[in-house]
Amino acid sequence: MSSLTYAQAAAQGIWNSQVDEIGYIPSVTVAPVIDHLVELDGGNNGRSSHVNPLSREEEAVGVIGALPLAGKFGAVVMQDNGFGNNITALTTFSISYHLPMLIFANTRGSLGEYNSMIHSVSQPAPDLLRRLGLPVIELDRRSSAQDWEDTVSEAGNHAKMTYRPVIVLGSFWNTDGKVA
Amino acid sequence: MRRYQALQLINELTADLPLVVTCAATSRELAAVETRDNHFYVLDSMGLVGSIATGLAIAAKGSDVQKVIGLEGDGSLFMNPNVLPTGGFLSPNRLFLILLDNQVYGSTADIPTYADRVDLGAIAEASGWTVGRADDEASFRSEYARLLNTAGPTFLHMRIEPGNATDVPKLLVDPVTITNRFQAWFTHRLGQGTEVNA
Structure with a gap:
């Protein structure tokens, strides 16, 4: 049984999927994931050799999504409302050019949410992504941290096997993490 | 010009360098001019060339690839100017962006961009x-040679005249064929000699 927190388990799962580079767009919910990714890479204060901040989700698809063209593989850590920013890049670049990538995104707009409008983009995000042909795997309080680690890791393998981005959505409500 | x-001119100078090219008329x-294995045509995804080039420049760290070149237009770069602060922040040694600035959206009826008032x-x-x-061949050659040998992100701002070439066919290829061709060339060039997609 994993002794990791859910955030640490997600971070460990990302590294387990043998990524070369990780880009992130911060949110308060994924901050502990980012901290653990950075820590495991020997860095601090949000930066390490292979973990870097990016300014926008669309840009992350370009920077990290291009790595397979060089025989490498990468992951993006973000929040689900950012899919509104990167859908064109995901479809016309990653999907069209058959480029694998792992995306781990925390969810917003559901149980535990304080923000009165973020559900308007976050709630339809899984259906929208699936409609575009992107595989979406959803995790929440009902499975263990160990399951989160294993699922995130296998999602990376699935992306490589199927030559496309694979998205893992993690709801931190009623886990040891926080929603917002 | x-x-x-x-x-x-750019094609002549970049035979051994990865060249990521912006969409529509430029691709x-x-x-x-010539279709080569080192060309990666971004057929849509307007504005993403600089981001893709940044990722490839990061991936090329430690290789003997001198620069990864992104070829952008002013309209496209205005669509994703985040490329500039991100490139400056991450500062990959091998990142080189060439901007062909004609101050119009060349594939969209030559509607003016911001470029006559905003200096990219x-x-x-x-x-x-x-x-x-x-702004001409001589200055381009000279600045290109200088920036090719400058560590860190480099940016060559080339002023050109508006106007598309006539009788140029549309690029009607399946994007995945571009992936396979470029990936095989680039991974080999990086010294990996493998053709893997991950």
């Missing part, structure tokens, strides 16, 4: 890039 002539015209080279400079400026 128009875009087509600039692309002939079409470069493919009409100055934004690059403020973001930490080493910037060169050119």
Whole structure:
């Protein structure tokens, strides 16, 4: 049984999927994931050799999504409302050019949410992504941290096997993490 | 100089370098000049060339690839100017962006961009890039040679005249064929000698 927190388990799962580079767009919910990714890479204060901040989700698809063209593989850590920013890049670049990538995104707009409008983009995000042909795997309080680690890791393998981005959505409500 | 002539010049200078090319007329015209394995045509995804080039420049760290070149237009770069602060911040040694600035959306009826009032080279400079400026063949060759040998993100701001080449066919290829061709060339060039997709 994993002794990791859910955030640490997600971070460990990302590294387990043998990524070369990780880009992130911060949110308060994924901050502990980012901290653990950075820590495991020997860095601090949000930066390490292979973990870097990016300014926008669309840009992350370009920077990290291009790595397979060089025989490498990468992951993006973000929040689900950012899919509104990167859908064109995901479809016309990653999907069209058959480029694998792992995306781990925390969810917003559901149980535990304080923000009165973020559900308007976050709630339809899984259906929208699936409609575009992107595989979406959803995790929440009902499975263990160990399951989160294993699922995130296998999602990376699935992306490589199927030559496309694979998205893992993690709801931190009623886990040891926080929603917002 | 128009875009087509600039692309002939760039094609001559980049035979051994990865070249990521922006969409529409620029990709079409470069493919009409010559289509080569080191060309990665971004057929849509307007504005993403600089981000893709940044990722590839990061991936090329430690290799003997001198630079990864992104070839952008002013309209496209205005669509994702985040490329400039991000490139300056991450500062990959091998990142080189060439901007062909004709001050119009060349594939969209020559509608003017912001470029007659906003200097993209100055934004690059403020973001930490080493910037060169050119407006003819001689100045382009000179600045290209200098920036090719400058470590860190480099930006060559080339002023060109508006106008598309005539009788250039559309680039009607399946994007995955571009992936396979470029990936095979680039992974080999990086010294990995493998053709893997991950």
